[in-house]
Amino acid sequence: MRKISISIGALALCIATSASAQSAVTTALSQNPLGRNVPAATACYDGRWTPNAKDSARATARAEAAMQKYRELGAVGGNMKKLFAGRDPMWTLDAHPQDVRDLHDPWITRTARLEPIAITSSNEGMSYHAEWRALAADGTAIGTYDGLLEWSGRFVSLNLYSPAAIGKPSANGPFCREPGDMEEWQADHAEREARKAARQAAH
DSSP, rough: OEEEEEHHHHHHHHHHHHHHHHHHHHHHHHHOOOOOOOOOOOOHHHHHSOOOOHHHHHHHHHHHHHHHHHHHTTTTBBBBBBBBOOSSOOOETTTOOOOGGGGGGTTTTTSSSSEEEEEETTTTTSSEEEEEEEETTSSSSEEEEEEEEEETTTTEEEEOOOOOOOOOOOOOSSOSSSTTTHHHHHHHHHHHHHHHHHHHOOO
């Protein structure tokens, strides 16, 4: 009986230790948005996950390096696919698309300097939203580059907006995976909570 009791006690300790370890892993993942295999969680959308200083510095360095490569390659024009991620990346000028395999950006030769407007790391840490203001030599604003980049530093999309464009760049604020997704999640969450409250009030 003593051997059985010891075995049961050891099994209980093993289960408790396993549960504790699993809880620790779950906690660590909820606090670390850089876990590559973790789906976007509520904490990513409600603001509990936020980029730290290292994330922000990495976002700035990679976005600036990507734009520098874009300007260098774009001065010649042509196939710029290697700067873009995915099978069907997006490039537009005032909502008019061009194929990145045969791309000719008319702003590059006119732009004397680029002023960073904002560069933001996603809460999940896997994408960056960057905006630059393109200025001519006399300081005239040519327009705004609005880019979404993956964590490796390649563009997922790059949209150009001239001052007279009907469309406007995306707001550069906190986001989980792509600009605007936190606001969309919060609106959906508020709607779900309202429906839940209405059901409870009806009973």
